[in-house]
Amino acid sequence: MSSPSSPDPIARLLAVHAETRTRLQALAAGGAAVPADFAALAAWIDGPAHIAHDILEQRLFPALIESMAGSDAVCLKGMTGGLAQSRTDLDRRWHQAARLLERTAPDDPANPAARDALAAWADDTLAWLKRADEELLPMADRLLDGTALAELAADCARLDDGA
Numbered sequence: 001m002s003s004p005s006s007p008d009p010i011a012r013l014l015a016v017h018a019e020t021r022t023r024l025q026a027l028a029a030g031g032a033a034v035p036a037d038f039a040a041l042a043a044w045i046d047g048p049a050h051i052a053h054d055i056l057e058q059r060l061f062p063a064l065i066e067s068m069a070g071s072d073a074v075c076l077k078g079m080t081g082g083l084a085q086s087r088t089d090l091d092r093r094w095h096q097a098a099r100l101l102e103r104t105a106p107d108d109p110a111n112p113a114a115r116d117a118l119a120a121w122a123d124d125t126l127a128w129l130k131r132a133d134e135e136l137l138p139m140a141d142r143l144l145d146g147t148a149l150a151e152l153a154a155d156c157a158r159l160d161d162g163a
Helices: 009-024 038-067 070-103 110-143 146-156 158-162
Strands: none
Touching: 009 038, 009 110, 009 146, 038 070, 038 110, 038 146, 038 158, 070 110, 146 158
């Protein structure tokens, strides 16, 4: 399933996050079984979800900081920097868990560890998405000017290629 196209870049990013949440909720249930179509999950996480995160870090975060002044910008740098650092850790954990899972058979003793790692990663990723959706994206909708939103929309066109 691809993300719905929308000329509103904030809506596009929220739609990708909503689809990502839907795909991760079963994994975050604490050691839940890996989806039967793990390849589809991996394609989504490494495709549209990854592109959306890149757009946040490379376009949205700098535009938000540029829109602010003084102490507000310092606070915003802390928020965006924390999300960027968390994402780096989440990316590393995703690739480790996915590689381990792909190398183990369902009855392999390492498989439950891979499922547990994947469930923990999914839970932390859901928390990351919640912070982005509830703290930064609404702020972007209020603070960014037409030029910044147009640049963000142009970057969101990459989602059509990755979906």
